[in-house]
Amino acid sequence: MVVRIRWVAVGVVLMLATLTGCWGKSGVKGRPKVYPVSGRITYKGEPVVGADVTFVCEEKERSAFGRTDSQGRFKLTTFSPNDGAVEGKHLVTIVKVDQVEAPPQPPVDDPAYDPEAVNRAAAAPPPKSLVPVKYGNPKTTDLFVVVTAGENPEVTLELTD
Numbered sequence: 001m002v003v004r005i006r007w008v009a010v011g012v013v014l015m016l017a018t019l020t021g022c023w024g025k026s027g028v029k030g031r032p033k034v035y036p037v038s039g040r041i042t043y044k045g046e047p048v049v050g051a052d053v054t055f056v057c058e059e060k061e062r063s064a065f066g067r068t069d070s071q072g073r074f075k076l077t078t079f080s081p082n083d084g085a086v087e088g089k090h091l092v093t094i095v096k097v098d099q100v101e102a103p104p105q106p107p108v109d110d111p112a113y114d115p116e117a118v119n120r121a122a123a124a125p126p127p128k129s130l131v132p133v134k135y136g137n138p139k140t141t142d143l144f145v146v147v148t149a150g151e152n153p154e155v156t157l158e159l160t161d
Contacts, residue, residue, distance in 0.1 A: 032060060036084040037076040037147055039155030040068075041094060043131055047072025048096060048159065051131065055090035055145060056138065062086045085147045092143035094159065095136040097127040131159055 037055070041048040053066045053074050064085035066074035075082040106112045134140040145155055 031079060032062065032086045033149070034064070034078045034084040034086055035147055035149060035152055036082070037064065037145075037152050037155065039074055039145075039157060041072045041074070041157045041159065043159040048094070048131060051094050051096035054093045054095075055085050055147070056093070057086050057088040057090045057147070059088055060086045064090075084152075087147055087149050090145050090147060091138055091141060092145055092157065093136055093138055093141050094131055094143070094157070096130045098130055099127060132161055135159060 039053075041051060041053065047070070048068055049070055049072060051068045051072075051074075053068065053076070055064045055076060057063070062078060062085070064076035064078040066076045068074045076085045077083060078085055105114065105118060129136060135143065143157060
């Protein structure tokens with residue numbers, strides 16, 4: 001349960017960071033123009049399914065987010081679903097982890113509550129990355145994509161070890 005809560009917290013932080021980047025100082029009326037961006041991610045020749053993809057344009061302080069489907073395809077969202085990303089050079093991070101669910105625990109006042117099970121779950125190792133870890137860290141990823149005004153060709157990202 002603690003592991004699951006930890007990943008929910010990470011998701012909330014990422015969403016808040018994205019929303020903060022999206023709304024910016026100028027509010028909705030002053031938001032920058034975005035352009036459709038879609039792509040496909042593979043690792044060892046296979047589609048990466050269920051990965052979180054983030055494009056960050058540091059010069060414009062904006063980010064766009066997507067999640068890969070069953071074929072490893074994604075569409076980016078900045079302000080509204082699948083609207084795309086701002087123009088410019090984007091650092092790309094990709095995260096996919098093995099979801100480990102802790103067994104549910106009854107409430108603390110329940111006689112079946114097992115504090116040792118809670119301690120074991122808290123001490124469990126973090127979820128295993130299913131793609132090379134370097135892609136999930138903005139400081140170590142080597143992926144960059146340039147988004148241009150107008151139509152953008154589909155982005156193809158082949159992850160390597």
